[in-house]
Amino acid sequence: MRYIPTFSLTDPIATLVASISEQLGALSITPNDNQALLRSINHARSVQGLLVIDGKVLTEAQLLTIAEGKRVKAPKALVQEAKRLLSVYQQLDDLQLGSLSSLLATHKSLMVDLDTEGGEYRKGGVGIIKNNKTIHQAPPANTIPTLMKDLFIWLKESDAHPLIKSCVLHYEIEFIYPFNERNETLAFLWQTLILKQQHDLFSYLPIESVIAKQIKQYKRAITVSKKHSDSAPFIEFMLSLINELLGSLTEYTDLDVVITPEVTPQIKTLIQAIQVATEEKGIETFKRETLQQLLKLKDKKSFTQRYLKPALEEKVIEMTIPDKPTSRLQQYRLTKVGKLQ
Known part of the structure; x- marks a missing residue:
């Protein structure tokens, strides 16, 4: 029997989808000379957010410097990790949303020069333990190839709204936990790929950096969804965040004003x-x-x-x-x- 993600279509989800869609309809991207720079800033912020989620710190300025191939004063391993992440984000437009092989290749790129095998599913069990109790046990390793194949079939065939699909896919990658490392990174990347299909504005909105400021809420939404075997809590959380983020843009007519670095x-x-x-x-x-x-x-x-x-x-x-x-x-x-x- 084929695996199909389980999620409820709650009233809050429907309301948020309508609100986000309305806001997106009122926003547009006008190509200009700053487009490449804005994407570089977005990539730096996305990577910065991912590092913060992992408990690591590099400033936006340091990441922009690393992206330029210049040296920064930071631990070598951290700089190398940032380089790998930035490289993948710079190739975001080349990733294939519906391709499982593209996901595996991306994971391999994230793991290059590391001892951990890249581009291969984990071979052992994974569980989350709290107070000596297992609060979540990821699916057995031998089921991962089938689960991931079914997940991508669902992604292709489902008629769910793209906003919902982006959140469901993000959650499912976190739930299945197909790799030993960098599952979170892939979840964010593939959610962005779906959101970009909905509106190119998402190419310039680093959701990762916003999540980095709400890590506890993010983790809790995942935990609650796992507990109820229903990703609705996570979908509601992510859509609320996206809705608020877009709401902060509507007062501007020029996107450049919004996505410039925060300064003192x-x-x-x-x-x-x-x-x-x-x-x-x-x-x-x-x-x-x-x-x-x-x-x-x-x-x-x-x-x-x-x-x-x-x-x-x-x-x-x-x-x-x-x-x-x-x-x-x-x-x-x-x-x-x-x-x-």
């Missing part, structure tokens, strides 16, 4: 001062002293620590002579990211 009030003040000075004086590069004067700050150390250095780390400004940071000719200008603020 000090950095925002610095950016605004540069923008005003650029418009009034017609110049785009400024010495450190000039920037400090624009903000009417007297303390060089305070300005450097609270404004200049953080702005450089977040890549909203850059040096005109990056190879010589202390050069007397050094000046600063807004980056493409900074101009999006």
Whole structure:
């Protein structure tokens, strides 16, 4: 008998699907010169979210630097992991939604250069133990090939709404736990593939980074769904998150405003001062002293620590002579990211 995911179509789910669909109908993506940059930022945020879920930390600026092939001060193993994740996200458009072989190949890419076998299903049992009690036992290893094959058949044949299918597939990968590692990453990736078919806007919304701020709620939704053998609680949680995320976009007419990096009030003040000075004086590069004067700050150390250095780390400004940071000719200008603020 073929395996079919079990989920209830609750009233909250129906309401959320309608709300999300309405919001998507009011939003559109207009191609522009910043498209590649915006995707890079999104990939960095997605990877940052995945790392946070695993209890690891790299800043958005560090991930953008790694994506550029440059060095960062961080543990080597963590940097290598970030590189693998970024590489897969950069190839997101090439992944095949309905292909099980594409899923296996993606897992292999995530495991490259590691001792763990990549692209192969786990061969042992997996269970979640709490207070010396097993609260969830994943399906036996010998059933995984059939379960995954049936799951992808369901994905192809089901007439469920794409928003619902994206959540169900995410949950089922978490439930079946087909691999020893990176199941969560694949769950997010394949959910994004489905959501992208619904609206290209999802190419620019890093759901992983939002989940990273609600890890306990995310885990609880999965646990409750497993307990009731019904993924409805997880579907409701994920759709609520997507609905709220889209709701925060509706007040904007330009998507660029929404997905630029979150920065401190000090950095925002610095950016605004540069923008005003650029418009009034017609110049785009400024010495450190000039920037400090624009903000009417007297303390060089305070300005450097609270404004200049953080702005450089977040890549909203850059040096005109990056190879010589202390050069007397050094000046600063807004980056493409900074101009999006």
